[in-house]
Amino acid sequence: MSGASDHLRVVLVGASNPLNIGAVARAMSNFGFLRLRVVNAYDVAFREAKSAVGAASVLTNAEEFTKLSDAVADCTLVVGTTAVRHRELQHPLRRLEYGARLIRKELATGSVALVFGPEKTGLSNDDLSYCHWLMNIPTREQHISMNLGQAVAVCLYELVRDGRKTTPAKKMVKQEKTEKHATAGEVERISDGLLEALHRSGYVNPVAATSTEERVRRLVRRMDLSSKDAELWLGMLRQILWKVRSGDHQK
Amino acid sequence: MSGASDHLRVVLVGASNPLNIGAVARAMSNFGFLRLRVVNAYDVAFREAKSAVGAASVLTNAEEFTKLSDAVADCTLVVGTTAVRHRELQHPLRRLEYGARLIRKELATGSVALVFGPEKTGLSNDDLSYCHWLMNIPTREQHISMNLGQAVAVCLYELVRDGRKTTPAKKMVKQEKTEKHATAGEVERISDGLLEALHRSGYVNPVAATSTEERVRRLVRRMDLSSKDAELWLGMLRQILWKVRSGDHQK
Numbered sequence: 001m002s003g004a005s006d007h008l009r010v011v012l013v014g015a016s017n018p019l020n021i022g023a024v025a026r027a028m029s030n031f032g033f034l035r036l037r038v039v040n041a042y043d044v045a046f047r048e049a050k051s052a053v054g055a056a057s058v059l060t061n062a063e064e065f066t067k068l069s070d071a072v073a074d075c076t077l078v079v080g081t082t083a084v085r086h087r088e089l090q091h092p093l094r095r096l097e098y099g100a101r102l103i104r105k106e107l108a109t110g111s112v113a114l115v116f117g118p119e120k121t122g123l124s125n126d127d128l129s130y131c132h133w134l135m136n137i138p139t140r141e142q143h144i145s146m147n148l149g150q151a152v153a154v155c156l157y158e159l160v161r162d163g164r165k166t167t168p169a170k171k172m173v174k175q176e177k178t179e180k181h182a183t184a185g186e187v188e189r190i191s192d193g194l195l196e197a198l199h200r201s202g203y204v205n206p207v208a209a210t211s212t213e214e215r216v217r218r219l220v221r222r223m224d225l226s227s228k229d230a231e232l233w234l235g236m237l238r239q240i241l242w243k244v245r246s247g248d249h250q251k
Numbered sequence: 252m253s254g255a256s257d258h259l260r261v262v263l264v265g266a267s268n269p270l271n272i273g274a275v276a277r278a279m280s281n282f283g284f285l286r287l288r289v290v291n292a293y294d295v296a297f298r299e300a301k302s303a304v305g306a307a308s309v310l311t312n313a314e315e316f317t318k319l320s321d322a323v324a325d326c327t328l329v330v331g332t333t334a335v336r337h338r339e340l341q342h343p344l345r346r347l348e349y350g351a352r353l354i355r356k357e358l359a360t361g362s363v364a365l366v367f368g369p370e371k372t373g374l375s376n377d378d379l380s381y382c383h384w385l386m387n388i389p390t391r392e393q394h395i396s397m398n399l400g401q402a403v404a405v406c407l408y409e410l411v412r413d414g415r416k417t418t419p420a421k422k423m424v425k426q427e428k429t430e431k432h433a434t435a436g437e438v439e440r441i442s443d444g445l446l447e448a449l450h451r452s453g454y455v456n457p458v459a460a461t462s463t464e465e466r467v468r469r470l471v472r473r474m475d476l477s478s479k480d481a482e483l484w485l486g487m488l489r490q491i492l493w494k495v496r497s498g499d500h501q502k
Contacts, residue, residue, distance in 0.1 A: 097414075
């Protein structure tokens, strides 16, 4: 995103709960979208949100409008959000995952308004008439309506999320093991230590000793230890062995 | 998701704001994850959230725990969430986009705990020691800390979002583990056994006991044990402990 995030306007129409307005501002700040526009907010709610302790600068810099048409006038794409799936929608409706792609594309060259309606009722048909298309978050049928602050957070997250395909997965797995592996020698010393402790504790049945030893050795190899962890294990085993041996000597 | 969503537990540790708890429950219901666990919530906050008008059934069915270890005991994967990026993290840290793939995978056969810390402080080092790895939401550097309800909403959205066209993270990751993972309860019993042996052997310096315990707990989690190997370890430790204890009795 970077520069492109400056081309998004989050537009709240008729928001009535100061906590929600504050939460919207916070999510915007979290994800780096700093341009909030407020249409016809209940005056009191907006003041209250603005004066809340720690109100993000997003809020103090918010622009106020009385008409949605003015709030989106300079935007090249206007996307309305809705929980409703089947209202006789005159508009194309896209799931967030797919809609976000179009928004990202548009942000590269134009400005986009992402419009959210009042908490109770959502955007009116009149509001919708200013939108190019609509977007919904894939909530489950039995409970489609999201909290305003959460809905904004989810939409903005989708805009910044890293959609790269397989590369990150590879990277991730690699990152998992950038640590130096234990050497076979270290691994073997751990197996030996563990086996001695097991022998002295009577875990190893002499008849099946060989197969137990193999089993333990494989077990230790499956741990796929880093060099650091191997050191830790060796230290722990050394101490436990000291204790186990000293028990033997007392007999 | 469907059936798999029943295998996720959202675990809130020390949540103190009833509005946040309510918001978490709502997001869970929106995205179809209905199993909430609450650890050490301020009692008043939890009651208040529960009694709020329209409290989702998620909330009334929430399970309460006093210890995180109990809340995650039946889970095969425990993922902690954190805003922090560079604390000398002892754990692998994954961005939500990539971590979610691993979670989805694990949900197919096991159960996953997704753990969120207190609003002000996040998860403690002790809490983190129960986690296999950590996940963060890609917020911007200047404002990394998200509202709890919004963070949960974003994480759950990522779990249900349709990633098609994003080829499912290559088979490579799959090969990583086809075996059933050990539950957090089994892993904890191994840590406990190992710690007892270390205590009795004088490995644990009483002054640094807590940090040693955390270190050992993390070490055991890094082993990423299968259920079968966990059983082997438990058997071995039982025997070694028997020996170590009997040495003590002889004194």
